[in-house]
Amino acid sequence: MIFRVALLASFLMFSSIAFAETPPAVDKKIVVADAMVDVNTGKLISNPVITIEGGRITAVAGGGSATKADGELIDLRGMTILPGMIDTHTHLTGSADEHGYKRLATSKTRSALRGVKHARDTLMAGVTTVRNLGASGFIDVALRDTINAGEIAGPRMFVSGPSLGITGGHCDNNLLPVDFQVSSDGVADGPWEVAKKVRRNIKYGADLIKICATGGVLSKGTKVGVQQYSFEEMQMVVREAHRRGITVAAHAHGTEGIYAAIQAGVDSVEHASFIDDAGLKLAKKNGTYLSMDIYVTEFILGEGEKAGILEESLAKERKTGALQRENFSKAVKAGVKMVMGTDAGVYPHGDNLKQLSRMVTFGMKPMQALQAASINAANLLNKEADVGSIQVGRYADIIAVKGNPLEDISLLENVGFVMKEGIVYKPFR
Ligand code: ARG
Numbered sequence: 001m002i003f004r005v006a007l008l009a010s011f012l013m014f015s016s017i018a019f020a021e022t023p024p025a026v027d028k029k030i031v032v033a034d035a036m037v038d039v040n041t042g043k044l045i046s047n048p049v050i051t052i053e054g055g056r057i058t059a060v061a062g063g064g065s066a067t068k069a070d071g072e073l074i075d076l077r078g079m080t081i082l083p084g085m086i087d088t089h090t091h092l093t094g095s096a097d098e099h100g101y102k103r104l105a106t107s108k109t110r111s112a113l114r115g116v117k118h119a120r121d122t123l124m125a126g127v128t129t130v131r132n133l134g135a136s137g138f139i140d141v142a143l144r145d146t147i148n149a150g151e152i153a154g155p156r157m158f159v160s161g162p163s164l165g166i167t168g169g170h171c172d173n174n175l176l177p178v179d180f181q182v183s184s185d186g187v188a189d190g191p192w193e194v195a196k197k198v199r200r201n202i203k204y205g206a207d208l209i210k211i212c213a214t215g216g217v218l219s220k221g222t223k224v225g226v227q228q229y230s231f232e233e234m235q236m237v238v239r240e241a242h243r244r245g246i247t248v249a250a251h252a253h254g255t256e257g258i259y260a261a262i263q264a265g266v267d268s269v270e271h272a273s274f275i276d277d278a279g280l281k282l283a284k285k286n287g288t289y290l291s292m293d294i295y296v297t298e299f300i301l302g303e304g305e306k307a308g309i310l311e312e313s314l315a316k317e318r319k320t321g322a323l324q325r326e327n328f329s330k331a332v333k334a335g336v337k338m339v340m341g342t343d344a345g346v347y348p349h350g351d352n353l354k355q356l357s358r359m360v361t362f363g364m365k366p367m368q369a370l371q372a373a374s375i376n377a378a379n380l381l382n383k384e385a386d387v388g389s390i391q392v393g394r395y396a397d398i399i400a401v402k403g404n405p406l407e408d409i410s411l412l413e414n415v416g417f418v419m420k421e422g423i424v425y426k427p428f429r
Helices: 002-021 100-105 108-124 136-148 191-203 231-243 255-264 277-286 296-303 311-334 354-361 366-372 375-380 409-414
Strands: 028-038 043-046 049-053 056-061 072-083 085-090 127-132 156-159 209-212 248-252 268-271 289-291 398-402 417-420 423-426
Touching: 072 417, 085 289, 085 375, 108 127, 108 136, 108 417, 108 423, 127 136, 127 375, 136 156, 191 209, 191 231, 209 231, 231 248, 231 255, 248 255, 255 268, 255 277, 277 311, 296 311, 354 366, 354 409, 366 375, 366 409, 398 409
Parallel strands: 028 072, 085 127, 127 156, 209 248, 248 268, 268 289
Antiparallel strands: 028 043, 028 049, 049 056, 072 398, 398 417, 417 423
């Protein structure tokens, strides 16, 4: 007994000495660059020095220099650094070459495996965080968890699980006749059914809820402009979700559906194509974010047909895309809160940031577009303490481009360096 106590005492002594002599190794990295886009102040900062410890930013200094002695030096001189971009509307389990009936030939397992590649492509393009809006079978939850475990490379994902929608609506699968009895995972009608779906999505790992408030472009047999969920159903979704501390994203193209969704209290309106002045006013008053995917129209009309997009959808897109871009300009002018949501998955993953230049063409200043894809998106996610800016305490999600993105926003289509949580995925060559 005495012997055992002595052994324990010596062990404790020894271990405390060992601890004092060799402090736990912190992996410390120092990033230096020519310039940094500060999305908080809207300014460009020269010669930034960023210190990173344990995956988080621990110091940000301007006009400085660093030596190897300070930590592992990551030399990005010649480059401008920015916070990792955030895409608030992706479908990582969706493939741009499989639309319409082609999609029916793909199993969930195949979608999941393709999702692994899509996640990597997204990250390598400089998108370090995404909201993934709609996936059947909770493939998005599995993908998120696999990325978070460090087993595959991908953006930090916030996922919705299956999108909620009415029977026969945009979020249902309307491709097959009644003989097949096919309907999507998230179909729910009536307040209590939708409440149950919200609870079920949360049970299986959703971070937020996505609903289809109106018809859409790519769904068979739906009218883009027509409201689908009733106000009461949307109100129930919002109540259930907010009570559980999570947000609601509403797919809504049509004027009335947008208005009803905002009134019901959703946190973001996706697409917002036919939003009118009353909708803009209400969004501004309520602080609702608009996530307008104004690049995707180019893919749908250019390459959609060979990817399997139905003729009826192409016809819908011809009416939707141009109007959406006009209304995007109006929303910018009205000063409504906006984020960058792209609908990547409809078009190739990794092309996400092509949208930024369109956001500038249709009325944003380059800095505004970058803020939409960083701090604004972080605020919508309620993750502004973790992502969205290069600031002390945030994850070290840092990307870099050659040149000044405030002069040429299309530089973001060629991201030359990607770090997520302090790990370099795309080294600067
Ligand atoms: N997923 C959307 C839908 O089917 C895509 C809309 C794309 N068109 C556009 N102009 N944003 O409704």
